[in-house]
Amino acid sequence: MRRSHIVMIGAAALMVAVVAGVAISKKSGGNAPGGKGKGRGGSTVFSVKTETVKKETLHGYVIANGEIESQNSVNVFPDVGGKIMETNVMLGSSVRRGDVIAYVDPNSPGQYYKKSPVYAPINGSIISTPLKNGTTVSTSTVIAIVGDISNLQVSADIPERYVAVLKNGLKAEVSVEAYPGVVFNATVTRVSPVVDTTSRTKEVILHFDQRDERVNAGMFGKIKLYTVDYAGYVTMPADALVSLNDEYYAYVVKEGGDSVERRKVKTGETVDGRIQILEGVKEGEKVVIQGQTSLNDGSKIRDITK
Numbered sequence: 001m002r003r004s005h006i007v008m009i010g011a012a013a014l015m016v017a018v019v020a021g022v023a024i025s026k027k028s029g030g031n032a033p034g035g036k037g038k039g040r041g042g043s044t045v046f047s048v049k050t051e052t053v054k055k056e057t058l059h060g061y062v063i064a065n066g067e068i069e070s071q072n073s074v075n076v077f078p079d080v081g082g083k084i085m086e087t088n089v090m091l092g093s094s095v096r097r098g099d100v101i102a103y104v105d106p107n108s109p110g111q112y113y114k115k116s117p118v119y120a121p122i123n124g125s126i127i128s129t130p131l132k133n134g135t136t137v138s139t140s141t142v143i144a145i146v147g148d149i150s151n152l153q154v155s156a157d158i159p160e161r162y163v164a165v166l167k168n169g170l171k172a173e174v175s176v177e178a179y180p181g182v183v184f185n186a187t188v189t190r191v192s193p194v195v196d197t198t199s200r201t202k203e204v205i206l207h208f209d210q211r212d213e214r215v216n217a218g219m220f221g222k223i224k225l226y227t228v229d230y231a232g233y234v235t236m237p238a239d240a241l242v243s244l245n246d247e248y249y250a251y252v253v254k255e256g257g258d259s260v261e262r263r264k265v266k267t268g269e270t271v272d273g274r275i276q277i278l279e280g281v282k283e284g285e286k287v288v289i290q291g292q293t294s295l296n297d298g299s300k301i302r303d304i305t306k
Contacts, residue, residue, distance in 0.1 A: 048260075048291035049305045050253055053234040055283055058271040060165075060228040066156035066174070068219040070127055070147030071207070080116045081138040082106035084131055089144065091129045095120040101144055102130065104137060124148045127217050149217050152208060154186060156223050157201035165227040166191045172206055172225040176215065185209040188225070230269040230276060238275040240289040241265065250281055251288040251295050253303070260288060262297040 086103040089095060099120045106113040128145040137143060154174055158166060170188040175181075186206040195202050206223070208215065241248045248267055251260040268276030281287060288295065295301070 043300065045300045045302050046291055046294050047304050048251075048288045048295070048301045050286045050303050051236060051240075051289045051305075052286050053236050053277070053281055053283060055231075055233060056235050056274075057229050057231040058235060058269055058274055058276065059226050060230060060269070060271055062158060062162050062225045062227055064156040064158055064223045064225060066154040066206070066221045066223045068152055068154050068174075068176070068215060068217055068221050070124070070149055070217050071151040071153045072122070072124070073127060073145055073147030074121045074124075075142045076101060076118060076121065076144045076146060077139060077141065078102075078104045078116060078118050078137055078143060079139065080104060080106040080113075081141075082108075082113075082116070082136070084133050084135045084137060084143070085115060087130050087133055089126045089130055091126055093126045094124075095126065095146060096123050097121060101126075101146075118143055120146050122146055122148070147217060150211065152211075152215055152217055153189075154206045154208075154221050154223060156204055156206070156221075156225070157196070157199060158204055158225070160195055160200045160202065162227065163195065163202055166202060166204060170225060170227065172223050174206070174208070174215075174221045174223055176219050176221050178219070179214055182214070184212060184215055186223075230271070233268055233276040233278055234281055234283050235274045235276055236281070236287055237289050238270050238273055240287060240292060241267070241275070242292055250277070251292050251299075252281060253286040253288065253301070257286075257301075257303060259298060259300050260295055262295070 082104045084102055085105040087101070088099075089101050095101065097120055100117045101120055102118045103115045104118060105115050124146045125148075126144050127147040127149060130144040131137065131141070166188070168188055168191060172186045172188065174184045174186050176184075186208050188204050189207045190205040192203040204225075236250065241250055248265050249262050250265050252263050253259075254261055263280045265280030266278040268278045270276075288301070
């Protein structure tokens with residue numbers, strides 16, 4: 001009698017387990033293989049942003065620092081040694097050729113000489129602070145510098161690795177701290193024939209395309225020198241590509257716009273985050289530029305590009 005009771009209890013427990021298993025199976029049926037879960041396959045739809053690719057030219061450039069200076073400047077030396085006894089100019093003063101800049105007293109103990117005038121050699125402005133009265137000078141001492149500030153230029157040192165692309169006629173944008181966001185256009189007019197052995201740089205001289213009173217001699221300039229143009233291919237954001245086994249892929253939107261195809265691409269030059277696509281994507285095709293890391297070949301998408 002006792003064994004019969006135990007058998008009945010075991011049968012009842014088995015029945016409960018079977019019913020519970022059926023209920024659980026029905027409840028979780030959507031997550032079973034081939035169901036409508038949130039895996040990469042099935043009916044999962046990924047929100048992405050896209051871009052229609054087109055051919056555009058990427059402008060390679062070099063960033064350098066430069067000094068804004070007069071195109072024509074001359075150091076002024078005295079004819080005799082002695083002490084400066086009188087200065088007729090100050091920084092920024094306009095002078096004409098033949099104007100007296102200063103007087104030098106060549107007298108020494110026991111001797112007397114007439115004071116010697118120092119003349120401006122060219123028309124222009126005083127672009128360096130003249131030496132003060134009482135300063136002892138010789139015939140090799142620069143008393144002042146006269147320059148033509150109506151015509152300014154920029155001198156910059158470009159690293160040796162860019163020497164092959166340096167030439168006259170290259171365009172550049174010059175900016176100065178005094179005017180944030182303002183760009184002054186300039187053109188390369190001279191390239192040094194030698195590389196500095198100490199700094200491993202080559203000097204280039206740029207002239208401003210237009211005169212602008214806001215630009216002054218002595219200013220420090222930041223130069224964006226355009227060197228090489230990369231043209232003839234479509235471009236896209238470099239970070240939209242996916243790397244897999246040292247190869248690059250782009251997700252191209254299929255016709256109909258609701259799914260994507262993963263394509264292997266051959267890349268070219270990269271400038272400011274834009275990369276050339278030499279092979280794999282054609283002009284006019286639409287590629288995924290955001291959300292691509294969640295995709296697989298054939299994934300369903302919803303384009304949320306505004």
